[in-house]
Amino acid sequence: MYHTIRVAAYEPxxxxxxxxxxxxxxxxxxxxxxELTRMHAEANKGSAxxxxxxxxxxxxxxxxxxxxxxxxxxxxxTDGGLPWLYAREAVPPQVLAPVIGTWAAGMYREDDxxxxxxxxxxxxxxxxxEAVRLPDWETEAVDLTETVTSPGGxxxxxxxxxxxxxxxxxxxxxxxxxxxxxxxxxxRVESSGNGARLVSWPPQRYESRGRTWYYSACLSIxxxxxxxxxxxxxxxxxxxxxxxxxxxxxxxxxGGTTVLLDAPLPWPGGPDRSHxxxxxxxxxxxxxxxxxxxHHSPAPLVPELDIVRNYPDPTELFTHPERWINxxxxxxxxxxxxxxxxPHQVGPGxxxxxxxxxxxxxxxxLRPLLTRVPDLTRVTRSNTPSLLPRSGAGRxxxxxxxxxxxxxxxxxxxxLDGRPLEVEVLWQSPQTRAALLAQLPKLIGLPAxxxxxxxxxxxxRWEGEGVEIRVHARPAxxxxxxxxxxxxxxxxxxxxxxxxxxxxxxxxxxRSAPRPGGASLVIAEIAGKERFAAVPDSDPKHALRIAWxxxxxxxxxxxxxxxxxxxxxxxxxxxxLDAFRQLGAISPPAHRVGAGIPGDLQYAAxxxxxxxxxxxxxxPAHRLVAVRVRPGEGPGAIEGWDAERAEWVPYPKLLLMxxxxxxxxxxxxxxPVAEEAAEGSGEGAAAGGEPLRxxxxxxxEQHRRRETERxxxxxxxxxxxxxxxxLADAANLRQCWxxxxxxxxxxxxxxxxxxxxxxxxxxxxxxRTVLVRDANAREEVAEWYAHDARGRVGFAEGVWxxxxxxSRVFASTASTPHTVAKLPKxxxxxxxxxxxxxxxxxxxxNPGQLEVTVLCCLSEKALADSGRxxxxxxxxxxxxxxxxxxxxxxxxxxxxxxxxxHLARLAGQYVLPLAGPAR
Numbered sequence: 001m002y003h004t005i006r007v008a009a010y011e012p013x014x015x016x017x018x019x020x021x022x023x024x025x026x027x028x029x030x031x032x033x034x035e036l037t038r039m040h041a042e043a044n045k046g047s048a049x050x051x052x053x054x055x056x057x058x059x060x061x062x063x064x065x066x067x068x069x070x071x072x073x074x075x076x077x078t079d080g081g082l083p084w085l086y087a088r089e090a091v092p093p094q095v096l097a098p099v100i101g102t103w104a105a106g107m108y109r110e111d112d113x114x115x116x117x118x119x120x121x122x123x124x125x126x127x128x129x130e131a132v133r134l135p136d137w138e139t140e141a142v143d144l145t146e147t148v149t150s151p152g153g154x155x156x157x158x159x160x161x162x163x164x165x166x167x168x169x170x171x172x173x174x175x176x177x178x179x180x181x182x183x184x185x186x187x188r189v190e191s192s193g194n195g196a197r198l199v200s201w202p203p204q205r206y207e208s209r210g211r212t213w214y215y216s217a218c219l220s221i222x223x224x225x226x227x228x229x230x231x232x233x234x235x236x237x238x239x240x241x242x243x244x245x246x247x248x249x250x251x252x253x254x255g256g257t258t259v260l261l262d263a264p265l266p267w268p269g270g271p272d273r274s275h276x277x278x279x280x281x282x283x284x285x286x287x288x289x290x291x292x293x294x295h296h297s298p299a300p301l302v303p304e305l306d307i308v309r310n311y312p313d314p315t316e317l318f319t320h321p322e323r324w325i326n327x328x329x330x331x332x333x334x335x336x337x338x339x340x341x342x343p344h345q346v347g348p349g350x351x352x353x354x355x356x357x358x359x360x361x362x363x364x365x366l367r368p369l370l371t372r373v374p375d376l377t378r379v380t381r382s383n384t385p386s387l388l389p390r391s392g393a394g395r396x397x398x399x400x401x402x403x404x405x406x407x408x409x410x411x412x413x414x415x416l417d418g419r420p421l422e423v424e425v426l427w428q429s430p431q432t433r434a435a436l437l438a439q440l441p442k443l444i445g446l447p448a449x450x451x452x453x454x455x456x457x458x459x460x461r462w463e464g465e466g467v468e469i470r471v472h473a474r475p476a477x478x479x480x481x482x483x484x485x486x487x488x489x490x491x492x493x494x495x496x497x498x499x500x501x502x503x504x505x506x507x508x509x510x511r512s513a514p515r516p517g518g519a520s521l522v523i524a525e526i527a528g529k530e531r532f533a534a535v536p537d538s539d540p541k542h543a544l545r546i547a548w549x550x551x552x553x554x555x556x557x558x559x560x561x562x563x564x565x566x567x568x569x570x571x572x573x574x575x576x577l578d579a580f581r582q583l584g585a586i587s588p589p590a591h592r593v594g595a596g597i598p599g600d601l602q603y604a605a606x607x608x609x610x611x612x613x614x615x616x617x618x619x620p621a622h623r624l625v626a627v628r629v630r631p632g633e634g635p636g637a638i639e640g641w642d643a644e645r646a647e648w649v650p651y652p653k654l655l656l657m658x659x660x661x662x663x664x665x666x667x668x669x670x671x672p673v674a675e676e677a678a679e680g681s682g683e684g685a686a687a688g689g690e691p692l693r694x695x696x697x698x699x700x701e702q703h704r705r706r707e708t709e710r711x712x713x714x715x716x717x718x719x720x721x722x723x724x725x726x727l728a729d730a731a732n733l734r735q736c737w738x739x740x741x742x743x744x745x746x747x748x749x750x751x752x753x754x755x756x757x758x759x760x761x762x763x764x765x766x767x768r769t770v771l772v773r774d775a776n777a778r779e780e781v782a783e784w785y786a787h788d789a790r791g792r793v794g795f796a797e798g799v800w801x802x803x804x805x806x807s808r809v810f811a812s813t814a815s816t817p818h819t820v821a822k823l824p825k826x827x828x829x830x831x832x833x834x835x836x837x838x839x840x841x842x843x844x845x846n847p848g849q850l851e852v853t854v855l856c857c858l859s860e861k862a863l864a865d866s867g868r869x870x871x872x873x874x875x876x877x878x879x880x881x882x883x884x885x886x887x888x889x890x891x892x893x894x895x896x897x898x899x900x901x902h903l904a905r906l907a908g909q910y911v912l913p914l915a916g917p918a919r
Contacts, residue, residue, distance in 0.1 A: 002786035002796040004375045005813065007849070008238070008359045009782035011231040012145035013371040019144040021168065023070070026085040029135035033080025036104065039119070043107040053077035054296070058103040061298040063191055064261075064278035065099055065305060066091045067270045071167040073160065086164055090137040095267050097123035097134065102304045144168060144369075147232060152746035156225055157232045166195035166221040169234060173219070173365045174198055174275055180357055181831040185217055189276045190260060194778050195222035199277060201262065203243055203325065203334065204830065206840040208345040214243040214325055214334070215346040215840060217830050219358065222779045225742040227771075227809055227853045234370060235782045237775070238358045240348055240829065244335040245322035248342030251291050251315075253533055256283040258336040259317065261299055262327075266306035278302075282314055282335065291318040340533070346829075349844035352785040352793040353826040359785075373782075376800035376811055379877045383798045385589040385885040404890055405445030408580065412444060413466035415585040415652075417635040420468040420518035423579075424553075426476035428525045429561055433473050435572035436523060436558070440471070443576050468518075479508060480526045482538035493537070494618035494915035501543040501617070501914060508547035519652065520553040521579055528563030542616045546912050549659035554582045554652060577891055581906070584638040584651035587631055588899045591885050596878045598723040598766065603629040603886070605727040605900035606712065608736055609908040619915040622704050624711050624736075625658065627651065627904040628719070640907065641715050648718065651903065658910040708736035709752045716763040723766030725882065727901045730771040730853070731780060740771065745855060747808060748862040760856035761866040768874070769856035770883050772812075772897060774848050781851045784813065794825045795847065797894075799884045801877060810880035812850040814887060814894030850887070850897070852880045 012019065028036070033053075040053055059072040068089040076084035085091070101120025125131040144165050146158035157165070170189045178185040178200075187198040198221070203214040218241035225232050247254070260277040283294035291314040293300050303311050312324050312333045324333040337344050350358075363372050388400050412421075427433035441448060441462060449460035449471070458473040483500040512522075524544060532539040541557055548555045556579045561568055580586060591597060604626065611621035626641035628648055640654025641647075649657065716726070734740040739751030750769065751757030760767055775781045786796035800811040823842055832839045856862070857874040886898035895902050 002788055002794060004377055004788065005784045005786050005796060005800050005811065006356075006359070006375050007373055007782040007784045007811075008236050008355070008362070009233045009373040010236070010363070010366055010370040011229075011233050011373055012147070013368055014231070016368045016371075018146075019369045020141050021144060023140055023142050024068075024085075024087045024090045024137045025083050025140045026087070026091075026137050027082065027135055028076055028080040028084050029133070030080050031133050032100075032135060035119075035132050039104055040107055054107075057106070057296040057298050057301070058100065060191070060279060060296070061099055061103060061301055062091075062096075064263075064274055064276050064298065065265060065302070066095055067265060067267070067274065070171065071164045074163065083160070086142075087137075093124070093134055095270075098305055102301050105304070106301055149230070150743040150745075152744070152749075153228045153230070154225055154742050154745060155229055155231050156743045157223055161232075162223050163195075165223050165234065167191065169221050169236075169366065169370075170196040170198055171275060173362060176361075176365050178217075178358070178361050180354075181828060181833060183831040185830065187217075187219070188262070190279060191276070192220070192279075195220065197221065199241055199260065200830070201277065202332070204840070206346050206832075208838075208841055211345070212245070212322070213345045213840075214245060214322075216241040216243070217358070219362070220779050224778075224780050226851075227742050227745050227855075228747070229809070233373060233782070234366075235779050236359070236362050237779050237783045238350055238355050240346065240350060242337035242344050242346050242348070243321075243325055244337040244341050244344075245325065246342065247318060247321060247335070249340065250534070251318060252284050252286070252289075253340075254282065254284045254291060254318070255340070256281050256294055257338055257341065258282075259297075259299070260334050260336070261302070261312075262332040262334075263302060263306070263309070263311070264330050266308070277334075282317065291315050340530070346840045347843035349846070350829060351823060351825055351827040351844045352795065352846065354828055354830060355783065355785050355846065356787065356793045374802065375787075376802065379799050379801045379810065380593075380881045382592045382594075382881055382885070384888050385591045387589055387888060388890050401442075402445060405443060407890065408585065409444040409446070409465060409467055411585040411587060412580060412583065414635050414637065415580075415583045416467065416519055418466070420470060421583070422518050422520045423469060423471045424512065424520075424522045425471055425473040426479060426522065426524040427473060428476050428480060428527075431561055431568055432525045432558060432572070435568045436575065437471065437473065439569065439572040440469070440576055443573065443580075476524060476526070477511070479504075479511065479544065480524060480540060482532055482535060483540050483543055485535070485537045492915065494613065497537045497618050498914040498916055500537070501546055504540060504543040505547040505550065508544065509551070513551065519583060520551070521583070522548050522553050522555045523558065523575060523579065524555065525558050525560060528559045531563065537618065542912050545910065546659060546914070549656050549910065552656060554579070554655060556582065581903070582652060582655060584635075586889070586891075586899075586903075587637055588629065588886055589889060590631070591882055593878050593882045593885065596872075596875055597882055601631075601723045601725060602719070603631075603725050603727065603898075603900040604715070604719055605629075605898070605904040606733055607729065607901065607904035607908060608708065608733050609911040610735070611911065611913070617912050617914055619913050621911050621913045622736075623658070623908075623911050624708050625654075625904045625907045625911075626711075626715050627654070627900055627907065629900045629903070638903065641711075641718075643711050643714070646714060646718070651907075655907055655910045658907060659912055705736050705738065706753065712737065713752060713763070716767070719767070720764040724764055724768070725879070726767060726769045727883065727886075727898055728769070728771055729897065729901060729905075730773045731776050731778075745771075745853075748856050748859055748865075750856065759862060759865050761858075761862060765866070766858075767856065768854070768858070768879055770879060771853040771855050772883065772901065773851040773853070774896065781849050783846060784811070784849050785846065792825075797847070799852075799877070799881050801880070806876070808854045808876050810852045810854070810877065810884075812852050812880070812884040812887065814847050814850075816845070816847055847894075848896070850884075852883050854879045 036053055055077040062069050068087040069085055071086045073083040076082050097120050104119045122132045123134055147155045149155050174187045174189050185200040188201045190197040190199050198219040200217040203216045206213045218239045220237045222235050224235055259280045259282045261280055262277055264273050280297035280299040281295040285292035293314055309331055311331055317324055321335045388403050425436055446462045446464050449462045452459050452461050460471045462469045485500040486496040529539050545555045556575055558575045607625045609623045628639045630637050638651040639648040640651055642649045730740045746757055748760055749757035750760045773781055785793050787793045795816045797813050797815045801807050827839050829839045854876040857876055857879055860873040863869055863871050863873055883898050887895045
């Protein structure tokens, strides 16, 4: 057993002091900004924001083609006085002028680019009458460890460091070679919206199934904060980047895939090649009916700067990706693989030994400026709650499964509370129908079902020990067909989809009706979403869920056998288990934390559902979901918060209510995100070091925050009757509860709106609040691996923390799936050994770390402040341990989040607002 885990995170070394770098800084300046703004307004007549320059493509072009440019500042397209470029050395005018001129010409149509082409001459001109002056470079000493400490004790980096520091770290590491197993890897820098990446280049090769497959090591570098930590952190996570060499999709199915371009610099007298790979997006142009560069890609402008070399045409790259990844002349391009583009024989992920080697290389490269975060040690041996023992020595086969069936049947009886359960199974394949009918009695420990009804009526009945279930099986027919969404371009996409949904609802109403007198559930077999990819919005899943919810019926879906991995028996089992969850027939096992946890404790969890126009119904939605779990109680053990009636309702009723609720889901539509918002040094940074921004208008956003906070305060009042553990995912909720930002947190205080934070006991004498956070798409929580004093590395589950007994931040790590646990911990995929030539084909996986912050508990100070100084104070580690144990359940592998939060999040699947009159 490992007793220590190491995280791939680094912080400023206090022994080294500030990390100051002399940088050259360039601002657009008043003259150039005014000229570019005029040209933008003329080229884009009718633009909603003519004063906001679309500089994302220009920034990408400069980072890739201008030697020495390290990073770009934020909002420079709006304010010419803000820092725009950060560089190691000043970029000469003979480089800067053609890049800006080429970009400006790209703002105009192909038949109207005279002014854009003329800008380069004016930037070079020495005639004061016609010249547009390039601003002068300034020299500035930038402290890359500049920090401000919040009132709550959280160290926050200066705003510009969120974008600047990852780039600086990436270039520092890219200057070194990674050596392992007698081989070497060289890295290039890739800029990303959340930081920077290092990509090994050229790619590695793996021969399998008569083809060559390409892959690279990829290190993501981001800056983040940790609640109450005295220093901010740099996270470096390691992955495998796979490259596509054959796109098994048609051009019109190409939604948008990343392409990294490797090209020489066209400027004489400088380096031959940039240390960067240029980021582009390849998509499908529906007007031209062919592949095209999308999303502000700089690739179309590069041939204007370099007329000597041949650069990839989008159609040619789509047709022959392998030719370009190997290079045509001295230009190469790699399409980043995505599962939607077909299978890949290189497996994702790395094993702990290889992660540890990369981590040691990073640590060496960052000394003495950044130092590794201290290792974490176990804080408890109580890793799991009271789970049923696994079958093994001394236990008869099938005992555990029989006990599980008894538990499920009892939970189902409590949830149904004497009502019969009516289930309609709509099948497309007889195998799925048979598997579902076979698995149900096994899961709840009842004998084979009794077939009832007249001839041709495929109805089955089970009854026993307070449970009565009737299953009606029939072919799905046209209900499972693709939605016939109108292709009329003149009307909003959300409205056309809403009309198709209404049509499917009418079809459902004509062909089925709820059976009165009990709980009602539909299990439908539908094709996988890939089958509907050719026609956008044609997947009928959400339409069917809406239709059945209107009839008061819950819904669960299972894919066709050919459309998913895993055995049919396994998938049928999980279909029923998730159906039981929707019925509320689930509860957390008894914890094994100790006497410090009140016996009558209840759990409450918050989850914020946020849909944009890219959501399931193409219509924005914003809704708070709250779930309450009272272990050991009757049918209402799992309930949801009805904000309109200010009351708790059974979990199944919550799901149906969410499907047809309006309220917050019917707010004004969101505006598109201005492209400058994605350029980032991180002003307004959120808890994990990411820009806290929204696509909504400021007034709408303020309304959402006030309404969300009002609902939270109202339900906290309803939880005062007994001790409560409030669980929230900080990354999910902080946009509408800004007091959950790391920089706004303070121990044992809860804040709302602009009011000063109050002691948490104001909202309930027995209230405790725990925030959780995972890596999410921003790498907010660092990767980890277990290690010991003998140099061994591997996996470990448990609760981890520092030696400080007053610490509030812990790490929760769960067990590893058996498929990964069987792989050697020392498996090397980046540089395979002679004994492991098939290693690149293996799928590796490291369990994620769940950060657990005990924000509010009954600490000694909290008790004294509330006049209860004689009571025994809480131990934060016990509440972190309880949160960790809530990830475990006999029916599931360890959950990504505690069970109450898991239930709240899945309830969000029923938030399906429709646009227009269809609402």
